Amino acid sequence: MTISIEIRDLSKKYKLYQNRSERFKDLILPKSYGKDFWALHHVNFKANKGDIIGFIGINGSGKSTLSNIIAGIVPESSGQIKINGQASLIAVSSGLKGDLTGRQNIELKCLMLGFSMKEIKEMQQGIIEFAELEDFIDQPVKSYSSGMKSRLGFAISVTIDPDILIIDEALSVGDKAFAEKSIEKMKEFKAQGKTMIFVSHSINQIKNFCNKVLWLEFGQVKTYGDVDDVIPQYEDFIKDYKKMTKKQKNAYKRSVLKKQNVKVGKQ
Numbered sequence: 001m002t003i004s005i006e007i008r009d010l011s012k013k014y015k016l017y018q019n020r021s022e023r024f025k026d027l028i029l030p031k032s033y034g035k036d037f038w039a040l041h042h043v044n045f046k047a048n049k050g051d052i053i054g055f056i057g058i059n060g061s062g063k064s065t066l067s068n069i070i071a072g073i074v075p076e077s078s079g080q081i082k083i084n085g086q087a088s089l090i091a092v093s094s095g096l097k098g099d100l101t102g103r104q105n106i107e108l109k110c111l112m113l114g115f116s117m118k119e120i121k122e123m124q125q126g127i128i129e130f131a132e133l134e135d136f137i138d139q140p141v142k143s144y145s146s147g148m149k150s151r152l153g154f155a156i157s158v159t160i161d162p163d164i165l166i167i168d169e170a171l172s173v174g175d176k177a178f179a180e181k182s183i184e185k186m187k188e189f190k191a192q193g194k195t196m197i198f199v200s201h202s203i204n205q206i207k208n209f210c211n212k213v214l215w216l217e218f219g220q221v222k223t224y225g226d227v228d229d230v231i232p233q234y235e236d237f238i239k240d241y242k243k244m245t246k247k248q249k250n251a252y253k254r255s256v257l258k259k260q261n262v263k264v265g266k267q
């Protein structure tokens with residue numbers, strides 16, 4: 001088995017500030033202002049080539065942070081990441097620059113990935129057609145709807161043909177026809193034995209598409225394993241979690257983090 005992604009003891013710390021002045025003062029006197037918040041804490045996992053891994057967990061558990069780190073969009077605070085191949089992330093607007101046009105965004109992203117202008121020109125029309133953005137491609141991306149941004153992100157990511165494809169909630173926006181076209185494309189990638197990470201709140205999508213599941217809870221790995229083992233546990237958990245009051249949810253969070261000895265800043 002070829003290892004595609006190996007994450008060891010990965011943590012991500014954000015600084016949380018009460019207000020803008022605190023953020024500014026922290027620039028001048030670092031470590032004096034703001035509270036540390038661990039969005040990821042000692043995360044470990046390994047994926048083999050061809051694995052399709054669903055990232056699940058309640059809101060704020062760290063799924064997007066982890067996928068952004070794997071895609072190289074967000075830096076980790078500590079730990080090691082080994083990626084065998086090129087990773088590409090499709091998130092609704094992640095990595096797209098609002099002031100640039102759709103066409104300029106295609107060029108920028110492809111240049112950053114090392115493609116030549118000649119290669120980009122060859123790929124560009126295909127990307128625009130796949131994204132169905134012919135009439136809007138020379139407009140700034142900040143004028144796009146979330147569905148249009150998602151289509152552009154998806155079209156760029158699949159056209160550059162990465163070894164590892166990370167799909168972050170891309171299918172939850174946009175129209176049904178585009179979602180179906182995207183699923184077809186993802187099936188093609190699956191058939192080619194590419195590694196994929198699929199971030200989704202839809203348990204059905206995860207069940208249909210993934211062989212493994214990484215369940216994150218408050219920035220830590222709760223479970224990592226086969227989809228058939230993890231999803232029933234997650235479904236039971238969600239059923240109970242939904243019944244909890246806000247107070248009970250906070251107490252649950254504190255108890256989980258205390259067990260792991262995680263110091264979190266107040267959110």
Ligand SMILES: Nc1ncnc2c1ncn2[C@@H]1O[C@H](COP(=O)(O)OP(=O)(O)OP(=O)(O)O)[C@@H](O)[C@H]1O
Binds near residue numbers: 014057
């Ligand atoms: N730039 C940032 N600065 C401070 N905190 C951040 C930043 N980005 C994310 N966080 C915090 O990190 C935690 C993890 O966020 P993340 O978006 O990774 O979670 P998620 O599991 O993807 O959530 P969701 O399901 O709601 O999309 C959250 O508490 C979030 O508020």
